[in-house]
Amino acid sequence: MQTIQFAEYGGPEVLRPADTPVPEPGRGQVRVAVRAAGVNALDWKLRAGAMAQAMPLDLPSTPGMEVAGVVDAVGEGAGHAVGDEVFGWSATGSYAEYALGGVIARKPDGLSWQDAVALPVAGETALRGLDLLGVRDGETLLIHGASGAVGRVATQFALARGARVIGVAGERNHEDLRSLGAEPVVYGDGLVDRVRAISPDGVDAVFDTAGQGALPDSVTLSGGKERVLTIADPAAFELGITFSSGGDGQTPELLTRLADDVVSGRLTVVQGKSFPLAEAAEAHRLSESGHSGGKITLTV
Ligand SMILES: NC(=O)c1ccc[n+]([C@@H]2O[C@H](COP(=O)([O-])OP(=O)(O)OC[C@H]3O[C@@H](n4cnc5c(N)ncnc54)[C@H](OP(=O)(O)O)[C@@H]3O)[C@@H](O)[C@H]2O)c1
16 A cells, blocks of 8 residues: 655655555454545654654654544454444554554544544644643633644634633634634734733633743743643743643544534634645645644545
8 A cells, every 4th residue: 555654754855655565453443444644743743753752663654643534444343344434543654545543433424534634633632731721611711822723623612611712823813713702812022911911810721732932921821830731842841831742532432522513513623735645745844834724634
């Protein structure tokens, strides 16, 4: 089968097409004929070797942890049948014609392949962050990166909980954030003043999904470290701020809930660029820019 692999850590150019054996599903597993693969920031961080100590890879490695596609082979007791349309986390790299399912659920008819692969990582991470912060009705939450894949989902779920959301994002995404019900501000110098201009008492909690050095400002605005959380800024370790990197929230039930939310219109996803599998390096360049303009996907 056609896959994208990297045999050494490095820039996007190390991503190369390769022919590899089709993976065989083990007990409880399914094989998915991939229709869409999600591109995440973690994919290029792993490829660049930035995570080589924390998450060493066996090279060559095929990137990709989000998959949507059609079940084409099942292991014993897999709980899915050949022909089922599924989505979720893959157990093998999803930048490929076929991948093994990891944690997956049925994809409803009303959910596109592209929207399906936008949900696992962003949905789980957004909910994890809001739960860890304990965001409640009537509170004011500041979200750094509110226009990003994780931040935009977090924005919508926080608003649904009754929170007021101040969303930090690039100006071109402000209208979208306003349409969701958030109050956008631009990032960069002077952020504390801009937030105080619309929320003089500061904020109750801060969810940093951007990882761009805004933790000190976040502590200032929330009046302490207790309710500041980042998923992306390693400065958290020196500053004594919570860095959340995972949990046990990757379940089929969560996937089903996220899919239902999209189908029923409670949650919307902005699609960015979709690339053919062979252009995975371009997809990584766009993700690395930090301004993806929506979910980046590969179509197979
Ligand atoms: N720890 C975990 O469990 C976990 C899970 C998922 C993701 N992550 C990490 O979380 C981060 C975000 O992921 P994502 O998929 O949401 O990324 P994304 O879709 O690329 O979003 C990036 C966000 O950062 C904003 N941004 C870019 N430059 C900025 C700057 N200089 N200052 C402030 N904000 C800036 C962007 O705003 P504009 O586009 O509006 O300019 C956008 O909102 C990545 O680092 C990823 O690795 C961690």
